[in-house]
Amino acid sequence: MLIVDFHAHAFPDAIAERAMPALEAEGDIAAVLDGKVSSLLSSMDAAGIGASVVASIATRPSQFEPILRWSAEIASERVIPFPSVHPDDPQLAARVHAIRDAGFKGVKLHPYYQDFDLDEARMRPLFAAAQDCGLLVLCHTGFDLAFPRVRRADPLRVLRLLDAFPDLRFVASHLGAWEDWDEVERHLAGRPILMDLSFAIGGIGPARARELILRHPPEYMLFGTDSPWAGQRETIEEVRRLGLGAERERLLFGANAARLLELGSAAAVP
Ligand SMILES: [Zn+2]
Numbered sequence: 001m002l003i004v005d006f007h008a009h010a011f012p013d014a015i016a017e018r019a020m021p022a023l024e025a026e027g028d029i030a031a032v033l034d035g036k037v038s039s040l041l042s043s044m045d046a047a048g049i050g051a052s053v054v055a056s057i058a059t060r061p062s063q064f065e066p067i068l069r070w071s072a073e074i075a076s077e078r079v080i081p082f083p084s085v086h087p088d089d090p091q092l093a094a095r096v097h098a099i100r101d102a103g104f105k106g107v108k109l110h111p112y113y114q115d116f117d118l119d120e121a122r123m124r125p126l127f128a129a130a131q132d133c134g135l136l137v138l139c140h141t142g143f144d145l146a147f148p149r150v151r152r153a154d155p156l157r158v159l160r161l162l163d164a165f166p167d168l169r170f171v172a173s174h175l176g177a178w179e180d181w182d183e184v185e186r187h188l189a190g191r192p193i194l195m196d197l198s199f200a201i202g203g204i205g206p207a208r209a210r211e212l213i214l215r216h217p218p219e220y221m222l223f224g225t226d227s228p229w230a231g232q233r234e235t236i237e238e239v240r241r242l243g244l245g246a247e248r249e250r251l252l253f254g255a256n257a258a259r260l261l262e263l264g265s266a267a268a269v270p
Contacts, residue, residue, distance in 0.1 A: 004050060005051070005232055007173055051078045058089075106137065141154070201235075
């Protein structure tokens with residue numbers, strides 16, 4: 001079976017060596033890998049993962065170009081980079097089009113690390129451009145363990161965003177909203193809204209995760225791990241233990257991602 005990790009992270013080697021210890025301290029969390037692409041690929045081999053989305057986060061506008069360049073360097077059949085745009089970038093729409101024109105399938109956003117609210121006016125040109133050019137938007141949703149519990153990308157904001165941009169290919173991370181799953185059950189579950197499963201099952205608990213996933217349209221659920229912050233093999237096992245059934249597993253582990261990312265056949269053979 002094709003398995004795609006729709007939510008993973010890595011850094012250029014030199015940056016990984018500096019950034020990983022700082023991020024571990026900030027989030028009070030131990031990473032499973034060292035943050036390098038080579039380690040992610042070894043982890044994918046060990047777990048039987050065909051391809052991973054490697055999501056970058058621009059924490060300043062000036063990081064757009066270096067992230068775009070590095071993303072082009074690491075891109076392959078198995079490494080699908082999603083570059084990033086900072087909300088304070090004066091050329092939001094042009095940046096989004098540059099990502100698409102360079103052949104990438106998506107962009108990654110993080111409301112806490114990039115200091116924005118999902119439905120604020122400043123973000124509209126970015127989402128309008130992503131909707132226009134069909135670029136996927138993988139966005140951290142829900143709270144974040146490294147930040148105060150102020151709602152910046154919660155389920156109600158997701159609904160407002162998708163009201164304004166109904167054709168936006170938006171993916172709500174962490175099973176709709178990390179540690180805000182009451183709101184996910186209330187507002188998002190069962191609707192045609194893409195979600196990834198990264199870093200969620202342990203928090204919400206397997207019984208409730210199973211129920212929520214089974215309520216959701218099967219074509220709108222994506223496997224993800226948040227590697228290096230969780231183990232890829234361990235997360236696969238965690239999902240398998242939910243007993244979702246063969247067809248749901250086929251879709252969420254790989255078929256949905258293959259459709260969205262237009263993956264070639266090479267990714268199917270790890
Ligand atoms: Zn993440």
